[in-house]
Amino acid sequence: MDRFRALFLSILLLSCLAVPALAGPFEDSVAKFANDEFSDTEAAVGEIAASGNALASPIISALQDGRLSADPDSKKVFITQTDGKIVDATTGAAVDKLPDNAAAVRLNNRLRRTVEAALGGLTLLSPDPAKRLAAAQSVFKSHEENLLPTVESALAKESVKSIKQAFAEARAAIILFKSDASDSDKLDAVAVVKARGDQEALALLTGLGDQPALVTKAAASAVSSIQSNLAMWSMVQNAWYGLSLGSVLLLAAIGLAITFGVMGVINMAHGEMVMLGAYTTFVVQEVIRTRYPALFDYSLLIAVPLAFLVAGFIGVLIERTIIRFLYGRPLETLLATWGLSLVLQQAVRTAFGPTNREVGNPSWMSGAFELGQITITYNRLWILCFTLAVFAILLAMLRYTALGLEMRAVTQNRRMAASMGIATSRVDALTFGLGSGIAGIAGVALSQIDNVSPNLGQSYIIDSFMVVVFGGVGNLWGTLVGAFTLGIANKFLEPVAGAVLGKIAILVLIILFIQKRPRGLFALKGRAVEA
Amino acid sequence: MLKVDNINLYYGAAQALRGVSLTAEPGKVTCVLGRNGVGKTSLLRAMVGQYPIASGAINFDGKDITALKPYERARRGIGFVPQGREIFPLLTVEENLKTGFGPLKREDRNIPNDVFSLFPVLETMLGRRGGDLSGGQQQQLAIGRALVMRPKLLLLDEPTEGIQPSIIKDIGRAISYLRNLGNIAIVLVEQYLDFACELGDSFAVMDRGAVKYACDRANLDPAEISRQMAL
Amino acid sequence: MTPHILTRSLDRAATAFVLLVAAVGVLIPLSNLLLPQGSMFQVPTYLVALWGKYVCYAILALSIDLIWGYCGILSLGHGAFFALGGYAMGMYLMRQIGSRGVYGNPILPDFMVFLNWDKLPWYWYGFDKFWFAALMVLLVPGLLAFCFGWLAFRSRVTGVYLSIITQAMTYALLLAFFRNDFGFGGNNGLTDFKDILGFNVQAEGTRAALFLLSCLALIIAFLICRAIVSSKLGKVLIAVRDAESRTRFLGYRVESYKLFVFTLSACMAGVAGALYVPQVGIINPSEFAPANSIEAVIWVAVGGRGTLIGAALGAVVVNYAKTFFTSGPLAPYWLFMLGALFILVTLLLPKGIVGTFNSWWEPRRSTGIAADEASAAREDGISAAKMAE
Amino acid sequence: MNVMDTRATSAMLYLDGVHVSFDGFHAINNLSLTLAPGEMRAIIGPNGAGKTTMMDIITGKTKPDEGTVLFDGTVDLTRLDETRIAELGIGRKFQKPTVFESQTVQDNLLLALNVDHSVRGTLFWRGSKAESERIDKVLETIRLTDARNRLAGSLSHGQKQWLEIGMLLAQDPKVLLVDEPVAGMTDVETHLTAELLKEINRNHTIMVVEHDMTFVRELGVKVTCLHEGSVLAEGSIDQVSSNERVVEVYLGR
Amino acid sequence: ADDTIKVGILHSLSGTMAISETTLKDTILFLIDEQNKKGGVLGKKLEPVVVDPASNWPLFAEKARELITKDKVAVVFGCWTSVSRKSVLPVFKELNNILFYPVQYEGEESERNVFYTGAAPNQQAIPAVDYLMKEEKVKRWVLAGTDYVYPRTTNKILEAYLKSKGVAQDDIMINYTPFGHSDWQTIVADIKKFGSAGKKTAVVSTINGDANVPFYKELGNQGIKATDIPVVAFSVGEEELAGIDTKPLLGHLAAWNYFESIKTPANEKFIKEWQAYTKNPKRVTNDPMEAHYIGFNMWVKAVEKVKSTDPDKVIDALPGIEAPNLTGGTSKMLPNHHITKPVFIGEIKGNGQFDVVWKTPGLVAGDAWSKELEGSKDLIGDWVGKKCGNYNTKTNKCGGQGS
Numbered sequence A: 001m002d003r004f005r006a007l008f009l010s011i012l013l014l015s016c017l018a019v020p021a022l023a024g025p026f027e028d029s030v031a032k033f034a035n036d037e038f039s040d041t042e043a044a045v046g047e048i049a050a051s052g053n054a055l056a057s058p059i060i061s062a063l064q065d066g067r068l069s070a071d072p073d074s075k076k077v078f079i080t081q082t083d084g085k086i087v088d089a090t091t092g093a094a095v096d097k098l099p100d101n102a103a104a105v106r107l108n109n110r111l112r113r114t115v116e117a118a119l120g121g122l123t124l125l126s127p128d129p130a131k132r133l134a135a136a137q138s139v140f141k142s143h144e145e146n147l148l149p150t151v152e153s154a155l156a157k158e159s160v161k162s163i164k165q166a167f168a169e170a171r172a173a174i175i176l177f178k179s180d181a182s183d184s185d186k187l188d189a190v191a192v193v194k195a196r197g198d199q200e201a202l203a204l205l206t207g208l209g210d211q212p213a214l215v216t217k218a219a220a221s222a223v224s225s226i227q228s229n230l231a232m233w234s235m236v237q238n239a240w241y242g243l244s245l246g247s248v249l250l251l252a253a254i255g256l257a258i259t260f261g262v263m264g265v266i267n268m269a270h271g272e273m274v275m276l277g278a279y280t281t282f283v284v285q286e287v288i289r290t291r292y293p294a295l296f297d298y299s300l301l302i303a304v305p306l307a308f309l310v311a312g313f314i315g316v317l318i319e320r321t322i323i324r325f326l327y328g329r330p331l332e333t334l335l336a337t338w339g340l341s342l343v344l345q346q347a348v349r350t351a352f353g354p355t356n357r358e359v360g361n362p363s364w365m366s367g368a369f370e371l372g373q374i375t376i377t378y379n380r381l382w383i384l385c386f387t388l389a390v391f392a393i394l395l396a397m398l399r400y401t402a403l404g405l406e407m408r409a410v411t412q413n414r415r416m417a418a419s420m421g422i423a424t425s426r427v428d429a430l431t432f433g434l435g436s437g438i439a440g441i442a443g444v445a446l447s448q449i450d451n452v453s454p455n456l457g458q459s460y461i462i463d464s465f466m467v468v469v470f471g472g473v474g475n476l477w478g479t480l481v482g483a484f485t486l487g488i489a490n491k492f493l494e495p496v497a498g499a500v501l502g503k504i505a506i507l508v509l510i511i512l513f514i515q516k517r518p519r520g521l522f523a524l525k526g527r528a529v530e531a
Numbered sequence B: 001m002l003k004v005d006n007i008n009l010y011y012g013a014a015q016a017l018r019g020v021s022l023t024a025e026p027g028k029v030t031c032v033l034g035r036n037g038v039g040k041t042s043l044l045r046a047m048v049g050q051y052p053i054a055s056g057a058i059n060f061d062g063k064d065i066t067a068l069k070p071y072e073r074a075r076r077g078i079g080f081v082p083q084g085r086e087i088f089p090l091l092t093v094e095e096n097l098k099t100g101f102g103p104l105k106r107e108d109r110n111i112p113n114d115v116f117s118l119f120p121v122l123e124t125m126l127g128r129r130g131g132d133l134s135g136g137q138q139q140q141l142a143i144g145r146a147l148v149m150r151p152k153l154l155l156l157d158e159p160t161e162g163i164q165p166s167i168i169k170d171i172g173r174a175i176s177y178l179r180n181l182g183n184i185a186i187v188l189v190e191q192y193l194d195f196a197c198e199l200g201d202s203f204a205v206m207d208r209g210a211v212k213y214a215c216d217r218a219n220l221d222p223a224e225i226s227r228q229m230a231l
Numbered sequence C: 001m002t003p004h005i006l007t008r009s010l011d012r013a014a015t016a017f018v019l020l021v022a023a024v025g026v027l028i029p030l031s032n033l034l035l036p037q038g039s040m041f042q043v044p045t046y047l048v049a050l051w052g053k054y055v056c057y058a059i060l061a062l063s064i065d066l067i068w069g070y071c072g073i074l075s076l077g078h079g080a081f082f083a084l085g086g087y088a089m090g091m092y093l094m095r096q097i098g099s100r101g102v103y104g105n106p107i108l109p110d111f112m113v114f115l116n117w118d119k120l121p122w123y124w125y126g127f128d129k130f131w132f133a134a135l136m137v138l139l140v141p142g143l144l145a146f147c148f149g150w151l152a153f154r155s156r157v158t159g160v161y162l163s164i165i166t167q168a169m170t171y172a173l174l175l176a177f178f179r180n181d182f183g184f185g186g187n188n189g190l191t192d193f194k195d196i197l198g199f200n201v202q203a204e205g206t207r208a209a210l211f212l213l214s215c216l217a218l219i220i221a222f223l224i225c226r227a228i229v230s231s232k233l234g235k236v237l238i239a240v241r242d243a244e245s246r247t248r249f250l251g252y253r254v255e256s257y258k259l260f261v262f263t264l265s266a267c268m269a270g271v272a273g274a275l276y277v278p279q280v281g282i283i284n285p286s287e288f289a290p291a292n293s294i295e296a297v298i299w300v301a302v303g304g305r306g307t308l309i310g311a312a313l314g315a316v317v318v319n320y321a322k323t324f325f326t327s328g329p330l331a332p333y334w335l336f337m338l339g340a341l342f343i344l345v346t347l348l349l350p351k352g353i354v355g356t357f358n359s360w361w362e363p364r365r366s367t368g369i370a371a372d373e374a375s376a377a378r379e380d381g382i383s384a385a386k387m388a389e
Numbered sequence D: 001m002n003v004m005d006t007r008a009t010s011a012m013l014y015l016d017g018v019h020v021s022f023d024g025f026h027a028i029n030n031l032s033l034t035l036a037p038g039e040m041r042a043i044i045g046p047n048g049a050g051k052t053t054m055m056d057i058i059t060g061k062t063k064p065d066e067g068t069v070l071f072d073g074t075v076d077l078t079r080l081d082e083t084r085i086a087e088l089g090i091g092r093k094f095q096k097p098t099v100f101e102s103q104t105v106q107d108n109l110l111l112a113l114n115v116d117h118s119v120r121g122t123l124f125w126r127g128s129k130a131e132s133e134r135i136d137k138v139l140e141t142i143r144l145t146d147a148r149n150r151l152a153g154s155l156s157h158g159q160k161q162w163l164e165i166g167m168l169l170a171q172d173p174k175v176l177l178v179d180e181p182v183a184g185m186t187d188v189e190t191h192l193t194a195e196l197l198k199e200i201n202r203n204h205t206i207m208v209v210e211h212d213m214t215f216v217r218e219l220g221v222k223v224t225c226l227h228e229g230s231v232l233a234e235g236s237i238d239q240v241s242s243n244e245r246v247v248e249v250y251l252g253r
Numbered sequence E: 001a002d003d004t005i006k007v008g009i010l011h012s013l014s015g016t017m018a019i020s021e022t023t024l025k026d027t028i029l030f031l032i033d034e035q036n037k038k039g040g041v042l043g044k045k046l047e048p049v050v051v052d053p054a055s056n057w058p059l060f061a062e063k064a065r066e067l068i069t070k071d072k073v074a075v076v077f078g079c080w081t082s083v084s085r086k087s088v089l090p091v092f093k094e095l096n097n098i099l100f101y102p103v104q105y106e107g108e109e110s111e112r113n114v115f116y117t118g119a120a121p122n123q124q125a126i127p128a129v130d131y132l133m134k135e136e137k138v139k140r141w142v143l144a145g146t147d148y149v150y151p152r153t154t155n156k157i158l159e160a161y162l163k164s165k166g167v168a169q170d171d172i173m174i175n176y177t178p179f180g181h182s183d184w185q186t187i188v189a190d191i192k193k194f195g196s197a198g199k200k201t202a203v204v205s206t207i208n209g210d211a212n213v214p215f216y217k218e219l220g221n222q223g224i225k226a227t228d229i230p231v232v233a234f235s236v237g238e239e240e241l242a243g244i245d246t247k248p249l250l251g252h253l254a255a256w257n258y259f260e261s262i263k264t265p266a267n268e269k270f271i272k273e274w275q276a277y278t279k280n281p282k283r284v285t286n287d288p289m290e291a292h293y294i295g296f297n298m299w300v301k302a303v304e305k306v307k308s309t310d311p312d313k314v315i316d317a318l319p320g321i322e323a324p325n326l327t328g329g330t331s332k333m334l335p336n337h338h339i340t341k342p343v344f345i346g347e348i349k350g351n352g353q354f355d356v357v358w359k360t361p362g363l364v365a366g367d368a369w370s371k372e373l374e375g376s377k378d379l380i381g382d383w384v385g386k387k388c389g390n391y392n393t394k395t396n397k398c399g400g401q402g403s
């Protein structure tokens, strides 16, 4: 016990003083990295972590990040520092460049875990609070007994509340698995872990193995309390998933609510407009990647207006060359736009190839945060916000602008609108362009969660029509409520029935619902409709 | 102001207008009369450009507008109250009126007070959807809508159809009010003879797509017109 | 659509059509069987199978035209009835395999053995008998259409709402049939058929007979449709299509009319599917794909909606184009061709091939229809809905 | 308005205490009205008074929120759908002419004929001589004989009005509800229509809505004036048109 | 003309499968091109005949018929999905021609006219599970797949296999999703939950092409790391990864018989020439491409051996033919028309490639019939000795278990 404490204190001391490394077994250990054998690498990590050498932490971090290279011939190992400089791993001396046949030291999952654990031990006392937190969490997971003294000393010193909490939990985790801990310590530990209350806590408690009866009982009650707590949260989680699925459905359908809902064009090429938006994002990112990598985080902000313009422009083009000959014959628009969708798909396939293209998530759209016991991913959250914003803007546009009024007038009675001095052809083109443009920006958002492939649009077209029709054709609010209703219903059904049966159930529900409300959720009523 | 010169119009092979000529002057009401199906509506459609004519010319404000699109004609000041009202059914009354803003300059984009003083019912129903109104209310809305455009030429296709007597009187008063403004030319298509005779400055009776009788207020003989229409 | 003239001239066209199909139905198999292989006039077997498929599609198109062209019911899920008919036939063919399957189980089809099923699910009973399967070919699609239509028409679901729920129906079936648990072979469907009524499905004679039968079915379907549309019932259907509520005020029970043609049309689609399966050799859930149903509607539009002959013609033309464009150097570009075909037909032949031909043939008659938008929209079975908010 | 209760049961059409509102707007307000068998009644009233809505209620297009609507004293019309009501023998001409635009004038009439309307009936229908004579006669009455083979969609507005009247004739219902039959007709035609209605009235019950007072006067029947969804005045044309309120809200000065 | 030998290519160039199959069409074109540079086969040039069955299964059958009867091809390389293979199978049997099928599949088939160059379940799924059990000490299993035959069968086999290794039913979670499923939030969360029971958990994914990108994106975003819950996939290769940013996916696994990253001279040469042929220096290679490479070379060898393209002769000649694969070994066509292949487990790297972390010591022979399934464990395919695809070794009869 005391030996470990001393060891880790000395690591701390050494790394603080940055005393140059000593020659000897440490070098041999490092050299093992050059063997390109997972077992040797594992051994090396263990030995280095225990060596107390100041370079241990940099070496192991480098290994974790793939910045550690080894030359199999000379058995020399190098660290590429985050600033790009290269140093010799045994001496810390700067090196000009990597030898030609130096290759990154490989890891597999088992090793990665070892590395994480080792690094956790090494960074528990790091001055960087983020690292300390990560270390505490990794210790909680690995609950390595020999880290207890370090954890305890770290706990004593810690001043940040949340990290202190994490250390306390890490300590509790270790104690729980420590065979010689006293029952009362263990019971305290159970309480701490129970207070944490999340999946990890549950995992820890269910995986306890043999324990004194008292502890087993406490753990069991903690497990059931965590479980019931989690079950409650899972309702919240389903609701959130439903909202997020709803926002995707809404986003995909909203352009269709214009071209189909307002204009009456059965626009089978709607999905392809979405696809064009996604490909615009791809092109934007491609240019950014090759020319202005620093702008990557802004790529979506740039792509949104561009996608609107690209898809909108193509929409206008389609309206001018095809749709305008078909007003008043909605079913023929089905035929023509279906043809169009085939052409657009194949055009994209020819231009960009048939395979998926990579569209990356900017950093602000990656990852997740925890809210209570649910995980909210940033990309879904942003998509929800974005969708609502698009919806609000569109609604305001239709409601309060002259163009909005003209659009509605033209689509209700084109001939009379012309006699009121409305340039119907311009309005038609703009309306279709608007619907297409919105489909385009939907593509930008969908590129963040789905394939960017020529088939992208196909996978949304049916759902989009369902949403628009379910909500009530011609009513934007209906589309909104329809999308969220279907999204939430789907997500509450999915855990019960499974994804496939859930989807079938939703379809059957739509069919039955339409029997009750033959004109959708927000049906237009009154003689105005029949007029 | 408006000069229709010898126009012919076909629906497919069926000829609906045969060499029709007609003029309308500011401050004057030109009445077009005739039985069902003689081509009155077709004539107005030709004037507003909703249906292409086969030959002939239409002059408005000194310019040939034969080739212009309907909306361009509307922007030059032709207001149209169609038969069957053609209200935008899902727009509210107010929005229906606002569709007339297109040809106007920004500062003119308001609903003239005339409209509400002529048809008070519209003011009370501003928020209701046009399509929900009763037939007569729609007719009033259609006239009001055309007035919002501040037209130089107003074409009315049977505006009294389906209107209660008191409002017919109102419409009559409205038409004479507009005529008396002196800067609007009015073409009134009617079957309601008394109404037409009261308002008209000149008269044309159509039959089978052609004007077969015409006269001025000066030599108006209602009995003769009635006889012409009955034939 | 002036009855005397058009009926008379269509009658001539109808007779010609029936004779043509009959001639094709007899001559192609004869030439295939009797003429020596490789001779100029010999129709190769592969073409017999191919044309057999087209003829089945033509029947499907006809069934769609009956409800869409004449009654304004746009079904975007008619492929479901076709597929159900196909499955009924496929189940019979599966049972006929008997112990010749790879696992040699005399009762269970291979996919069941392979999924460790120990006995035949109840809904597979009876399919070893042809008469039963034949009955099911009509009954299953018919019953589904009847139930679906009974609900939908009574609730007055019309226009796009109806179209979209038919699509939901076929989509739901697609997902259901994909599941292995459902007992119809999952994604792979039913295949590797051996014989039908004791004849080898792959034998030339069987193929020829199936082709002949398909042509016969096409003729019968056509005659039934003709009889319906030229009766007073046909006029009622058109009235329903153009002004459904007005028809009600005249005392017609609109939902019964719709239900009648819808169910009949589903049965026809089922027969088409049943004839299709032995000729192409496989039935699987992709037949339920909404895109398939949409495509079938498009055949009708290309050929000419509301013309019957046009529907059949459209099915053949589009599918021939598909066959033609998907081979050879054009293969990578065939979607361009097909897409362009659809766009051009809509723009240049707004009434489809036969519709345009008709109005060209009788110019005085069909022009000048008051093509005012509202009525055209109604005619299309869609009340072009508008934005309220 | 008090309706004569004793006659209520024997009335052909009996409306009592009917209310209809659309999103809070009361279109029909405690409306009570009876129509005796064989009677012809003219309904007048300001635009928006609820005349068309009343017909919508009788024909089953609109369901009242409250109130009784009886046909022939026994049949509760509020429970029936449009088809059933039409089958009972209530026919209607719409204010805005609605005809089957893509069918010929003749077929429009054929469809309206009062014969077997079942699926089977129409499927196996064979035209009879009597039927075609009926159609010929109607065509003559509505003066569209020359247009019999034209598509109804290509008729002028007034011609469609006539065709609607013709369809009503062909349908030969017990009760005719006629909404603004002479709108858009010349004086001569108006007169002819009045004659026609009087002729039909000999063996049919009729309710006719019109704003053309000359026409109403010519019919010479009892007049009901509706206002804001209920009966404002009832009586002979002279009585009604001298009623102060009627003059104020309807006729004008 | 008779101076060429026609080779049919039956891969979807449009529709949902184009995403995977187009590359295989290009591969065969490339192989034919290379072969022709070497002087063709039997002194004749090879002539490719390309058709597009458009991801439409009946159209596959129609096009197969067309290739064989109209174009008179000597052999066909084609199909990806099992259903497309099932659809063309009767045609190949009827018209007696040869199909080379290059994709991993559920097994349970051995047909005289078909040569299966992709992996059978025992050449992919089982070794992958073995690896996870041994190396990662996995105790709890999520079997996630798209709802169709290949995943269902594979999972069935795996389930039986896992149980035979003592895994409890409670420790197996099976989940199916529809084709093209794109909303993985719930399922990923469920996996997380399932994995928090205190036992090491792994996901075995038979999720089909299109659905993978959103699946992995969701995994990445919800922060499921390979070190916590590794995912091993059977349908995710270099092509699929080309559409995703793989950094968050570091360490997740795939089991294949080939990876582009495997360094052998043959592979390096193949990649170089392929990229030159497609004029795209970034074009990746993948496992089914290698399968076509092997299959194509085997066919060439067989034809040269019998000096004829006559299908009967070639079919008889093929078993026993050996051809080098791209990973340093030599694959052999077996009597059951499957081939021997090495099995590799790769971990996803940050650059969209795989890092091989494990491989079988030698080549594994493909089993047509799964040893794990009750109905098939006694069956073998043997087109050399028994001339039978479903020979029952218990009853010593051809034709399955019955008769």
Ligand SMILES: Nc1ncnc2c1ncn2[C@@H]1O[C@H](COP(=O)(O)OP(=O)(O)OP(=O)(O)O)[C@@H](O)[C@H]1O
Binding pocket: B011, B014, B016, B034, B035, B036, B037, B038, B039, B040, B041, B042, B043, B083, C368, C369, C370, C371, D153, D154, D155, D156, D157, D158, D159, D184
């Ligand atoms: N869209 C059309 N297609 C074909 N024929 C038409 C069309 N519109 C009108 N017609 C025919 O042209 C003729 C003139 O019609 P128009 O509508 O101009 O008559 P009108 O004088 O306005 O009659 P009404 O008083 O009934 O409104 C009529 O015979 C009518 O049937």
Ligand SMILES: Nc1ncnc2c1ncn2[C@@H]1O[C@H](COP(=O)(O)OP(=O)(O)OP(=O)(O)O)[C@@H](O)[C@H]1O
Binding pocket: A525, A526, A527, A528, B132, B133, B134, B135, B136, B137, B162, D022, D023, D025, D026, D027, D045, D046, D047, D048, D049, D050, D051, D052, D053, D054, D095
């Ligand atoms: N569906 C509806 N929604 C809202 N308001 C309606 C609806 N239907 C009718 N109304 C209103 O009810 C009132 C009565 O309408 P109705 O059409 O019955 O009048 P009317 O007496 O026939 O008038 P007119 O003589 O002008 O035809 C009108 O104010 C109308 O705006």
Ligand SMILES: NC(N)=O
Binding pocket: E080, E081, E082, E083, E103, E104, E105, E106, E150
């Ligand atoms: N064989 C497959 N992957 O379907």
Ligand SMILES: [Mg+2]
Binding pocket: B040, B041, B042, B083, B157, D156, D157, D158
């Ligand atoms: Mg008119």
Ligand SMILES: [Mg+2]
Binding pocket: B134, B135, D051, D052, D053, D095, D179
């Ligand atoms: Mg009215």
